[in-house]
Amino acid sequence: MALTDPSPECLLLHGFTGCAEDWRTLTGQDRTRLAVDLPGHGRRGDPRGTFRDEIQALLQELPTSIERVVGYSFGGRLALGLIQAAPARFRAATIISAHPGLTDPLLREQRREADRRWIQLLRTQGIDAFVQGWEKLPLFATQGHLSRSVLARQRACRLSQRAEGLASCLERLGLAEMPGTWDDLMRFPGQLRWIVGGEDRKFLRLARQVAERRPTTDLRVLEGVGHNPLLESPDRLTDLL
Secondary structure, eight states: OOOOOSOOOEEEEOOTTOOGGGGHHHHTTOTTEEEEOOTTSTTSOOOOSOHHHHHHHHHHHSOTTOOEEEEETHHHHHHHHHHHHOGGGOSEEEEESOOOOOOOHHHHHHHHHHHHHHHHHHHHHHHHHHHHHHTTSGGGGGGGGSOHHHHHHHHHHHHTSOHHHHHHHHHHHSGGGSOOOHHHHHHOOSEEEEEEETTOHHHHHHHHHHHHHSTTOEEEEETTOOSOHHHHOHHHHHHHO
């Protein structure tokens, strides 16, 4: 999908199994913000290259007016990949509930094996079976209080994805395939804001590690919120964005 609008200033990147529409409730029709489908999702084609290859392809498509990037979870990892590849290209980045990358080879291989199981499920049993299993992850347990309509919209988006698209995404762009960005974060010359839910313990710990290593990071913790502030606390997230 070509990114042709020359006017936006901010790029919005959704999470795994999500789509560009995930940002609509936060941004409305604001044309200064550009939300796109990521590789393997929505109307965008499947990833064909490495993590770095896909980052370079995305960079080449961006309108020259883009100077800020916001990414949630998987989209946050791609945002980190963008500022790693072209730190002078962006004056600001906002990372929401994302991992800066694995540094331990053993943890990387363990994650790769876990992703292989999801890939096999997608390719052998299809999208329905995958979504049923994915929604049971402890990572999303805090979403139990959300309204049925909100959860139904999220499920509909997940079920609309292509099994091979998600499988290819995990295979080529999963956390196990992502180069670490910790050192690059320390060198990023732009403004860095990191948003995380207070109930998202693993990612809260990662966020604090980032802030400790890069003291100029603007760390915002949303108390009472889990992994997905877009769904769980859209009003507070909108204020921060």
